[in-house]
């Protein structure tokens with residue numbers, strides 16, 4: 424058993440949000456133990472605590488890691504999370520996300536670890552005719568990714584009733600930006616997320632941003648999303664962890680800024696922040712996209728005491744612009760040795 428007491432098992436700690444969470448957890452006095460298969464993450468991003476390579480499909484490996492670190496809680500970020508891909512490969516999403524999480528929950532319960540903070544998503548909602556979304560909005564996902572996350576929420580509730588699992592379920596809106604210190608950032612290969620792609624266009628790595636659909640029922644015809652800074656998001660996770668440590672039980676919280684921006688508005692803001700032209704090209708809708716996803720909840724502010732600091736889109740884009748925007752750049756910025 425190693426460094427017990429405040430160990431937190433962070434699945435997906437080598438990914439974009441998970442690596443930011445590890446940095447914040449370490450600063451808050453926890454030992455973040457990353458469990459990650461590196462399917463979309465990067466070992467270089469595991470800098471704030473130990474790394475345990477492994478896949479959620481491997482129950483024996485999970486048991487080993489729980490026995491070794493005896494975590495007080497799990498922060499569960501590991502998942503496949505691309506909306507478009509989930510429509511063409513639904514089996515991968517159900518297997519990796521739902522079966523993987525079932526293994527994780529059963530391993531946690533067997534090890535006596537019952538507190539779980541879970542990354543859910545506003546992609547569980549689907550379209551609601553422009554209404555703001557909150558924790559009570561019916562979940563009618565339009566894509567296999569959102570459906571897999573909704574199923575996991577149900578699974579957590581069932582294990583709550585049967586085995587005393589306590590879950591703080593965070594439904595994130597669109598996570599953006601990067602560590603304001605510039606230590607870590609967001610990079611995927613291939614990249615599919617809007618803001619990193621726009622920044623690749625700004626630096627000339629891509630010729631143009633392809634806009635997926637300009638015929639939605641929104642003011643400029645492009646999809647509207649609510650962007651939340653990754654640093655604010657991970658701050659809420661530490662509050663969620665403390666909520667569980669205080670024995671306050673299972674609860675769902677939406678995490679968003681309450682402001683919606685269309686794809687075209689994000690491009691405009693990125694032009695201002697970067698000073699680059701950012702050409703765009705029109706393309707048909709991407710399967711599985713909702714027209715508008717905007718948060719209307721203040722529950723995290725009122726109940727967790729969450730105080731988001733970096734709520735304007737410009738600072739999210741600026742932080743992403745300053746951060747290492749690829750693993751090669753990140754490697755160059757690592758301290759020697």
Ligand SMILES: NC(=O)c1ccc[n+]([C@@H]2O[C@H](COP(=O)([O-])OP(=O)(O)OC[C@H]3O[C@@H](n4cnc5c(N)ncnc54)[C@H](O)[C@@H]3O)[C@@H](O)[C@H]2O)c1
Pocket residue numbers: 434435436437438439440441458459460461462463464465477478479480499500501502503504519523542543544545594595596597598599
């Ligand atoms: N980025 C967003 O805007 C957003 C919005 C809502 C919810 N989320 C959720 O937040 C979480 C983190 O997202 P992200 O953007 O950091 O993604 P990411 O792809 O950067 O990180 C996911 C990490 O999980 C690991 N992983 C995936 N499947 C695994 C498995 N079976 N076993 C072990 N490790 C595995 C990957 O290697 C990667 O390091 C996901 O659960 C995602 O669904 C993200």
Ligand SMILES: O=c1ccn([C@@H]2O[C@H](COP(=O)(O)OP(=O)(O)O[C@H]3O[C@H](CO)[C@H](O)[C@H](O)[C@H]3O)[C@@H](O)[C@H]2O)c(=O)[nH]1
Pocket residue numbers: 504505506507543544545546595596597598615616617618620632633634635636646647648686709712716
């Ligand atoms: O090249 C691109 C990429 C994206 N978009 C559009 O930009 C918007 C945002 O797309 P992202 O792929 O950046 O984000 P998603 O909204 O599809 O999904 C993200 O946020 C969700 C919550 O809304 C999820 O949970 C998911 O994990 C996370 O990737 C969408 O309308 C999308 O169609 C484009 O027009 N062109």
